Amino acid sequence: MRHALILILVALVTISVILVIYRPDLLEDVWLWLVGLIGPIVGFLKAIIKSISNFFKSMGNA
Incomplete structure (x- = not known):
């Protein structure tokens, strides 16, 4: 999928x-x-980056 x-x-x-x-x-x-959509795009990218970093943190703790 990735x-x-x-x-x-x-x-x-x-x-x-x-x-x-x-x-x-x-x-x-x-x-x-x-x-016009730069604000929502930046917010979406921040959410994706946070999700990816949380995923890698959980992989490191497992």
């Missing part, structure tokens, strides 16, 4: 880079959404 998530993340980053290089007009409106 490998699938990494593969999806790499695919999304690759597609974004390709769109920025070849079709920046398609991403013109998307950046406005990202600016």
